Amino acid sequence: xxxxxxxxxxxxxxxxxxxxxxIKVGDGAFMKDIxxxxxxxxxxxxxxxxxxxxxxxxxxxxxxxxxxxxGNALEVAEAIETLQGKGPQDLVELVLILGGKLLxxxxxxxxxxxxxxxxxxxxxxxxxxxxxxRMIMGQGTSCEVANEICHGDKWKYLPKAxxxxxxxxxxTGYIETLSAMNVGKVTHSLGCGRKMQGDRIKxxxxxxxxxxxxxFVTAGDVIMEVHHDQGDTFAAQSLIDSVKITPNPPPLxxxxxxxxx
Numbered sequence: 625x626x627x628x629x630x631x632x633x634x635x636x637x638x639x640x641x642x643x644x645x646x647i648k649v650g651d652g653a654f655m656k657d658i659x660x661x662x663x664x665x666x667x668x669x670x671x672x673x674x675x676x677x678x679x680x681x682x683x684x685x686x687x688x689x690x691x692x693x694x695g696n697a698l699e700v701a702e703a704i705e706t707l708q709g710k711g712p713q714d715l716v717e718l719v720l721i722l723g724g725k726l727l728x729x730x731x732x733x734x735x736x737x738x739x740x741x742x743x744x745x746x747x748x749x750x751x752x753x754x755x756x757x758r759m760i761m762g763q764g765t766s767c768e769v770a771n772e773i774c775h776g777d778k779w780k781y782l783p784k785a786x787x788x789x790x791x792x793x794x795x796t797g798y799i800e801t802l803s804a805m806n807v808g809k810v811t812h813s814l815g816c817g818r819k820m821q822g823d824r825i826k827x828x829x830x831x832x833x834x835x836x837x838x839x840f841v842t843a844g845d846v847i848m849e850v851h852h853d854q855g856d857t858f859a860a861q862s863l864i865d866s867v868k869i870t871p872n873p874p875p876l877x878x879x880x881x882x883x884x885x
Contacts, residue, residue: 642729648686652804695830783828785851806866
């Protein structure tokens with residue numbers, strides 16, 4: 625019970641009325657199966673409700689990476705593009721559902737669909753991006769830099785890798801699997817995460833996924849683009865092996881697995 629109690633206690637300290645949580649389940653997640661995810665979700669809901677919060681927990685699929693970007697600066701850039709209304713479909717879908725559910729729990733919307741519509745509206749009318757701009761200014765970013773990041777060339781300030789290496793499809797067909805765990809391990813090896821306490825985190829490396837699970841590819845197509853430093857070694861074969869291509873369109877698991885309240 626330590627993990628759920630730790631999570632909820634931090635939220636209770638902020639005097640929240642409602643809380644929506646996302647538990648990843650699958651190949652690239654800490655929770656590998658639905659049963660384990662459900663067990664954690666029920667504990668979070670029970671502890672949250674006993675603390676006076678309305679808590680909803682979504683179990684979501686992490687067999688493949690969410691969005692297209694994996695890595696610190698790359699994910700920040702993708703988040704900004706999503707706030708500009710140009711985000712990847714799966715990431716946008718999840719943002720609308722989680723945000724819409726929170727609006728429903730707090731009484732700002734009567735239904736989940738109405739809540740999703742309100743979130744979508746704030747993205748497309750610029751309110752969400754403006755809120756992000758004010759948030760980073762509140763943390764010390766100058767108005768000039770915040771404007772450039774949100775409305776100009778964000779890469780003027782976000783760190784960029786020196787080298788980009790393409791991972792190529794070795795056959796023609798449909799991507800049946802694209803291992804989130806393999807992608808995560810390679811990204812971690814590039815310095816995006818710590819191996820030991822005190823390790824320096826690199827913000828510029830990462831991976832861009834140009835093709836996703838279920839998409840058709842032709843042999844020679846670029847599936848991934850690895851951003852790294854000159855001289856970096858990484859397990860390119862692991863990335864190649866993480867992609868399974870089949871001749872027929874594969875059945876795809878839904879992004880949302882289950883809602884627990």
